[in-house]
Amino acid sequence: MxxxxxxxxxxxxxxxxxxxxxxxxxxxxxxxxxxxxxxxxxxxxxxxxxxxxxxxxxxxxxxxxxxxxxxxxGTGDDEAGPRTAPAVSGPTAPGPSEPARESSSPPATGDPFAVEDQLNGITFPLLDGWVRPEHVAEDDVVMTTDGTYDCPGDGGVCRHGLVVSRTVTANEETSPEALAKGDIADAAEDAFDHDALDREPYGGMESHETVASGPVAVAGRAGYYVRWRVHTAKGPGGYVQSLVFPSSVGTESPVLVRYVFDAGDDGPPLADMDRITKGIRPVGDAGSGGVGSSIGPSG
Structure with a gap:
């Protein structure tokens, strides 16, 4: 990607x-x-x-x-500049043994209540309690909840919620339903099982159940989503959702949006998943964006 x-x-x-x-x-x-x-x-x-x-x-x-x-x-090879790919950002803040990395925030749209995913040609609504990502370790994060807390498991720093937007390029499959169903297990493991340093921030993922799934219109395109309730060994567990829909730009490659929410009292309202999905717009679209209302239940 x-x-x-x-x-x-x-x-x-x-x-x-x-x-x-x-x-x-x-x-x-x-x-x-x-x-x-x-x-x-x-x-x-x-x-x-x-x-x-x-x-x-x-x-x-x-x-x-x-x-x-x-x-x-450029002034020469001796300049201390980044050598990693341009990224929209990444998910949990680095833990004590993980060096901090400054990530560029996604480009602003001029609207303080929206954040732009430039590569996929879409904007996301920035709801109350959500901010543009800073000091995150995973690429492609477009927004996070404000603030961090100590993870209940193997140390590190966790966030109560984040949203990731990616382009599906390594898969010949184009069906939003097939891609969403194929991604949800990976999304859950990445969010609640092992992190990039092979730690278990929540003590490991113990079980899950599907709480919602179905077709949904996103930015005027027909998409599909799957939502799981995840139970972890430590902490309240959480919710993870995989949403896939065709891009409205370029080759119309599928866009994958992952949502990760804590299930505890300090986690964001589960209805924020639906609000964010409904608010996704093509870049430059000041109207409704053709977004449908066929969003599934909030769990």
Missing amino acids: TPPPGWYPDPHPPHHERWWDGAAWTEHRRAPGAPTVAVSPPPGGGTGRGRTVALVATVAVLVAAIVTGAVVL
Whole structure:
């Protein structure tokens, strides 16, 4: 699920944009909104999609961009800059034995009550109690609940809720129902069983039951969701949901949205899953977005 080549916010410094060639950061930078210039892979270099993609621009545009100071090039290989792929963000905050990592927040839409998933061409409503992600360790998180707490299991820091948005690229299956049903077990294990450091923040996942599933219209597209109630060895357990629908941009690859909610009193209202789903819009759509109301029960 590596992002395609393009200009993305540069986490170092964040007020510039930096060229991602599909496999690695390059040393090309520019000011946001600057004229697009040609960025070609190095001779014999480049991997993945970065080898096959280059932007076309005229020499005149390049010269004009340089004269106006709109294009900022890298200063050399000795610069302390990020080498990881551009990401929307990631889920739980790092624990005591996990080094903290600063993640870039998803680009703002200009609306303080919405957050944008630029790669999938959608926006999510930012409900009360939810914030843009900061200091999260997993890629593709678009929002989290505000604040953290000590996990009840093997240490570390947990959050009461998070929402992850990804593009399904490693699977030839395109049916939203099949993809949602195939993802829910992985979503539950990732959220409540073992974390990336092979710890058990909730003492391990003990059992689950399906509490809701069915077709749903999302951003004017026909999707499908599956929701599980998960019971853990420690703590109140929680809810996890896999939602899949076709993207409205590009090749219309399926979009996978995972919801992870604590089930305790401090967890977000379960109805927030439905509210967030209903509020998903195509980027640039100020209207209803064609979102249907066929959302399943709240558990």
